[in-house]
Amino acid sequence: MRTFYVIVASRSRATAEKLAGHLAQRREFEVKLRVIANGHSDPLHGVKELPELLLMHYGPGNDELEYLAEHGVREQLPLIVCGPVDDPEAMRLAMRAGARDYLPENASAEDFVASVLRIQEETIRARTAGSGKLIVVANGKGGSGASFLATNLAHSLVVDGDHRVTLVDLDLQFGGLSRYLDITAKVGILQAIDAADEIDEMSAQAYTHEHASGLRLLAAPAKHLVLANNISIEKLETVLDAYLSINDYLVADSPARLDPVTELFFERADKIVIVTQQSLPHVHDSARLLHLLTSEIGIQKKRITVVVNRVSKNAQITIADIQKALRTKEVITIPNHYRIASESINAGIPVAEISKTAALSRGIRKLQVALTNPVSQPSPGFLKRAMPNFLGG
Numbered sequence: 001m002r003t004f005y006v007i008v009a010s011r012s013r014a015t016a017e018k019l020a021g022h023l024a025q026r027r028e029f030e031v032k033l034r035v036i037a038n039g040h041s042d043p044l045h046g047v048k049e050l051p052e053l054l055l056m057h058y059g060p061g062n063d064e065l066e067y068l069a070e071h072g073v074r075e076q077l078p079l080i081v082c083g084p085v086d087d088p089e090a091m092r093l094a095m096r097a098g099a100r101d102y103l104p105e106n107a108s109a110e111d112f113v114a115s116v117l118r119i120q121e122e123t124i125r126a127r128t129a130g131s132g133k134l135i136v137v138a139n140g141k142g143g144s145g146a147s148f149l150a151t152n153l154a155h156s157l158v159v160d161g162d163h164r165v166t167l168v169d170l171d172l173q174f175g176g177l178s179r180y181l182d183i184t185a186k187v188g189i190l191q192a193i194d195a196a197d198e199i200d201e202m203s204a205q206a207y208t209h210e211h212a213s214g215l216r217l218l219a220a221p222a223k224h225l226v227l228a229n230n231i232s233i234e235k236l237e238t239v240l241d242a243y244l245s246i247n248d249y250l251v252a253d254s255p256a257r258l259d260p261v262t263e264l265f266f267e268r269a270d271k272i273v274i275v276t277q278q279s280l281p282h283v284h285d286s287a288r289l290l291h292l293l294t295s296e297i298g299i300q301k302k303r304i305t306v307v308v309n310r311v312s313k314n315a316q317i318t319i320a321d322i323q324k325a326l327r328t329k330e331v332i333t334i335p336n337h338y339r340i341a342s343e344s345i346n347a348g349i350p351v352a353e354i355s356k357t358a359a360l361s362r363g364i365r366k367l368q369v370a371l372t373n374p375v376s377q378p379s380p381g382f383l384k385r386a387m388p389n390f391l392g393g
């Protein structure tokens with residue numbers, strides 16, 4: 001797993017340890033302590049490897065914030081300041097130093113974790129800004145329809161959304177996505193990974209196959225078994241970046257398990273679609289996957305969309321039951337349509353090419369639109385959080 005490197009700085013070792021302790025519950029944070037010695041104003045004096053985030057404790061009279069504000073040399077380095085409650089001077093200094101958040105000293109561990117997670121996510125987003133978006137479609141449980149929906153979602157992004165799209169098969173053991181598009185795949189993700197050191201925008205296309213619609217497929221190996229643990233995650237990330245840079249969207253079809261390969265894609269995903277169905281085992285397994293994603297990998301729930309596939313009005317488990325069990329208000333439903341779905345899979349033809357007006361095709365378009373609408377996510381400005389009295393919050 002990729003870690004997020006945080007330095008916690010304070011003039012007091014006990015305070016630095018307490019703040020670091022708040023973050024210790026998350027294994028994705030790599031936290032180092034820095035006790036600022038007397039006579040130094042630069043909280044990062046002598047630090048060789050700059051962190052991705054500086055969490056700095058401020059005590060009245062200390063001059064680190066002023067130093068950061070004046071020197072501005074590390075503008076790019078995100079800063080969270082922790083200081084006294086209701087201290088306008090501390091907040092003014094924090095703002096001048098470019099702090100992204102201000103947390104009172106007595107804030108809870110959850111508040112600290114949430115603030116760091118927010119900045120971690122912004123950092124990852126910024127790194128991939130300007131490139132394509134990654135949508136990972138994951139099986140809540142085997143056989144839910146993830147491969148079928150990933151293929152048809154990617155197809156809809158091309159034909160309805162007019163986007164450049166590559167569909168990625170992440171099922172390295174059984175990967176059969178090429179069949180869903182009637183493509184004979186000779187090369188794919190493994191060859192792209194082998195060539196990662198030289199891969200560029202031009203050569204990346206050579207590892208994909210183009211469908212008549214314009215959709216491209218980065219296939220999984222068809223002949224031999226590959227274990228995720230044997231794949232270089234560094235190279236895989238290079239490959240991922242190469243395809244993001246030449247596409248508007250990458251749609252990855254992920255099996256229902258966490259391994260180093262799927263974990264990288266989940267971490268980097270702009271949107272994760274969990275496909276489930278109206279049965280107890282489906283709901284149970286989907287709830288577990290959701291829990292793993294949000295608690296273990298730290299993915300924010302707003303990035304996850306639950307899709308109930310093969311919806312039937314007569315099923316014992318209702319959509320409301322699923323919303324309750326998965327603790328999510330919004331779910332997208334896809335109707336059950338055995339004939340068109342089987343015809344599509346057996347012939348390797350996207351559903352919209354069989355019938356554009358079928359309820360199933362309309363459901364897939366609805367999913368495509370829901371996933372591509374920009375999300376509005378105004379994170380509470382720290383002024384509002386730190387000084388509700390001033391702002392009337």
Ligand SMILES: Nc1ncnc2c1ncn2[C@@H]1O[C@H](COP(=O)(O)OP(=O)(O)OP(=O)(O)O)[C@@H](O)[C@H]1O
Binds near residue numbers: 255
């Ligand atoms: N909306 C639907 N209506 C009817 N049948 C469907 C629908 N969606 C999927 N199916 C059927 O469900 C079967 C499983 O679909 P698919 O292969 O996409 O599942 P999966 O979740 O990728 O499974 P796996 O665990 O094998 O990766 C297919 O035979 C397909 O025809």
Ligand SMILES: [Mg+2]
Binds near residue numbers: 146171253
């Ligand atoms: Mg599948």
